[in-house]
Amino acid sequence: MTGRFGRPCRLAAALLTAVACQSAPAARAAAPPAGRASDVVTWAASADRMGEGTAGQGYRLIVRTSVGGTGVRVRFTNAFGDRPLTLDGMYAGLRDRGAAVRPGSNRPLTFGGTRAVTLPAGAVAWSDPLPGGIPAGTDLVVSLHTPDAAGPATGHWMAMQTSYTGQGEHTAEDSGADWTRTTGSWWYVDAVSVRATGAAGGAVAALGDSITDGWQSTTDLDRRWPDYLARRLSTARTAVRGVANEGISGNKVLADGAGQAALHRLDRDVLTQPGVRTVFLFEGVNDLKAHTGVTAAGLVAGYREIARRAHAAGKCVVIATVGPFKGWPEWDPAAEAVRQEVNRYLRGSAEFDAVTDFDHVLRSPYDPERLLPFFDGGDHLHPNDKGMQALADAVDPAALDCAR
Known part of the structure; x- marks a missing residue:
């Protein structure tokens, strides 16, 4: 068999040779357009x-x-x-x-x-x-x-x-x-990095909790919402093609517990990753449902601190509204009131480079405090595969490549 460069494919050769022995589309995916290379x-x-x-x-x-x-x-x-x-x-x-x-x-x-x-x-x-x-x-x-x-x-x-x-x-x-x-x-x-050129030279880091981590999506099929986003970006007109999934199940913005808080792991998990141009922040529900007295003002202050540090590092920040979770055992009207207040603030805020309304995507039109049954993974908090895809489809690829 002959690879696309006209040389025989040898099993003991490097990874690129193994790629070249595949079909032409796969081989082309490994060779970004000519231009400036970056990790x-x-x-x-x-x-x-x-x-x-x-x-x-x-x-x-x-x-x-x-x-x-x-x-x-x-x-x-x-x-x-x-x-x-x-x-x-x-x-x-x-x-x-x-x-x-x-x-x-x-x-x-x-x-x-x-x-x-x-x-x-x-x-x-x-x-x-x-x-x-x-x-x-x-x-x-x-x-x-x-x-x-x-x-x-x-x-x-x-x-x-x-x-x-x-x-x-x-x-x-x-x-x-x-x-x-x-x-x-x-x-x-x-983490894993590659040396990419031209149209493939940037990445988005999704900083989140169990929804970003993929709980209730199908194991082994790469159906977390960042996976769906990566497939969208592979054909989108954007320089942001890499996706780093920085979700931890149970994670909070403000307090350590299930992993270090988003505020405490931002540098290691996001800002030091090569090629990251944008931080996509989708966290907050665990802060709200923990019944620890978290207020809208406190959670917003955490969001602002993440945005300040990311902007200081030259990164864009896209933030998502907090999704519905009525029916989850820890839901109560007080937590719901804080969620609604936080989301109202986010929708009108100019402190972030873009806002993606995940709450609007996920909520039921008949009870906006609840997850749409078609998207419900079964526990009234985590989306299923269809819900994960809907979240990825709601992200504007152009918003991930802002000028900063």
Whole structure:
């Protein structure tokens, strides 16, 4: 077989060769138009504390790209560790099926040319760029081994994606035979970037809670609303093509709990991600339903602080209204009154670069305090797949690429 550059496709070649052996549209997706190249985040998941690390554990993690490009880099994290963490046997390749990697695409990840890295407590580290490239909308397999992990592990608990674990050092293997157990979390990895050019040179980071994280969407089918948005942006006339999902289930704007508060994780999860041009802020319902005396003024002050810091970093800020949740056990009229006050403020505010009215999209016309039954995932708070798609469809791609 011959690749699109006229050279034979060799299984042992770099990722780009594996891409070139595919159909022409997939190959074109990996090669953005000529122009200025820049690093841009193509996948992300917010880090949190995950319980105790396991020595000698192997992880084969499945993540999906939003924008294609060359020079794949992976960010490894020990953000919540209390001691140094050593990782070795790190590889990245294209997924075949299950835990198997497409033959010839599994490439070793290095750090300054070395095959292992030790992360101090609280630290993150980017790998060296891999040769070749990867298309948008592709499952990337990141494999790693923890030779002596102990203490608190770092990762993302609710991945809505099946990944794999195994004992021993099997990360270099294409086969999935030794990856006999599954995990619904991502471990020690919180971002992937590519080198993109021209029309694919920017990203949006969705800062949110369980709705952004994808709860009640279908596992393994990439139907979170940021996934639908990534598919829309891939064909839109916008320079913002990358999507970083920075949602954490149960997260709040103001207070730590389920993950650090949005105010406290903004720098690590959003502002340090390469190529992010816009912060899309969709949080607040957990602050309201926690019954901790949160007021509209207090929540708005949190929004303003996020916008101030993002603007100071040169980012645009798009904010979404808070969706309905009547029927959820923690709903009450007092929380609803605060939600309505917050949304009235957001709809009339000029402090953000754009406002997307997710409340209007999700609410029932017969009872605006409730989620539309057609979009209800079953708990009266989280949208189902159709609701997730409706949220993505409500986002104006042009609003994600404001001049700042």
